[in-house]
Amino acid sequence: MTAPLRLGTRRSALALAQSQMVADAVAAASGREVELVPIVSEGDVNRASLSQLGGRGVFANGLREALAAGRCDFLVHSLKDLPTAQPEGLVIAATPPREDARDVVVTRDGTPLHALEAGARVGTGSPRRIAQALRHNPRLDIHDIRGNVDSRLARVRDGELDAVILAAAGISRLGGELGGLRAEALGLAEWPTAPGQGSLAVETRADIGADTLAALATLDDEATRAAITAERTVLSVLDAGCHAPVGTHASIADGDLRLRAVVYALDGAHRIGIDRTVRVEPVRAEPVRAEPVRADPGYARETGSGNGADAADDGGLIARAARIGREAARRLLERGAADLVPRESTT
Structure with missing residues (x-):
């Protein structure tokens, strides 16, 4: 046997x-x-x-x-x-295949993150989420927490916290039950998540x-592997830990790979970001709905021609995705990202 x-x-x-x-x-x-x-x-x-x-x-x-x-x-x-x-x-x-890459804010009454009152107690253990939350609402009282999904939700339900920030995919994989709480999904255009999230x-x-x-x-799933390769290559080149205040999201649609990467100051006061859209060979898009990318101060926006090095057939889609991530990280470093990211040699 x-x-x-x-x-x-x-x-x-x-x-x-x-x-x-x-x-x-x-x-x-x-x-x-x-x-x-x-x-x-x-x-x-x-x-x-x-x-x-x-x-x-x-x-x-x-x-x-x-x-x-x-x-x-x-x-x-x-x-x-x-x-x-x-x-x-x-x-x-x-x-x-990747699930929903977004973060969600879970509250008792559905109040959006930006509308939470001054001093509202928001729980998260992620430096990236802390920086993003303070950038969206600097009046928040952030609580550095650990624990599983159920224990974090319980702290909101019991009134110890007013909100927690969690990964949408984790909630989904546990059945999506919030026990009467309300979730606000945070769009990836304004709130890119951890490399590989979902x-x-x-x-x-x-x-x-x-x-x-x-x-x-x-x-x-090739499209998922390409997207997470681009995202994680950014993190690797920045020499940042996997819990550093870096948000990235890549997706493939209609033969284009779109990568957004943002580096945050720990207090959320500053950020440096870049968007790159590069033509790659057509593959099945990841199963996450596309979102429009809006003009945004602090972002560099670039489009690859599809005829140069980014689209060269030098090893296939995954090699191309890695190169796109390296180039995005290089340009972030040129714009001062190293001054914001805690360096890690063990990522």
Whole structure:
């Protein structure tokens, strides 16, 4: 009898839910049973704020150690928590189709973020979200919080906080139930999110069996991989941690890759941003609705011709996406982004 494949996952309700989704898909593709192997990560036991933990892979390192040691066969990560440097001997075998990449503000009565009164208590542990929230409403009282989705929602429901900011994809993967609370979706044009937000990464060992690797590869979505490659390349070139105040979002539609990247001061007072639209080969667009990009002070706006280096056939769509991300990061650095971003050498 063939042994089941072992999927390493964090123990949180969200991690287990999204891992089970992947497990079911891999089981269908491979014809083998897939069992979940819960693993404790540093981020699950270290209660320091994300701004203190920085980009050290605290949600990934323990899982990767278990994978390298052979205690599991593959992993499922929330891509936004994954450092950009790929460990030797491990590979990202698949990036399934992306879900909603937006953030949402959850309140008791549906008051929009910009209309919350002075001193309203808003909870988030993300330096990027803190900077964006203060930029949209500098009167807010930001509370640096940790915890799972349910515990954060409970703090709003119980009146301890007036609002929390969460990832739309996480709420969706947990069934979308808010227990009577109200959610305001924040448009990506004005509120770009963490590189890779809404995406999952399926990681395995480079020497895993060919049949297993082929089964994992069936989950891969090229448009999603291209978009998150552009986003994460920006973060890598900026040498910023995966919880730095950097917002990026890329999408592909009608043969164009559009990338928006913004670097924020920690207090939200300043930002430097860039938009790039570059022609790439037509592929299926990611399943997230397109939003208009509005003119915005502090942004550079550029359009690639599609006939130059950006569109050259030098390795395909993913290589092109990486180059677009590198160029966007280079121009952000030229405009002073290094003065705003805490540098990390371990992303």
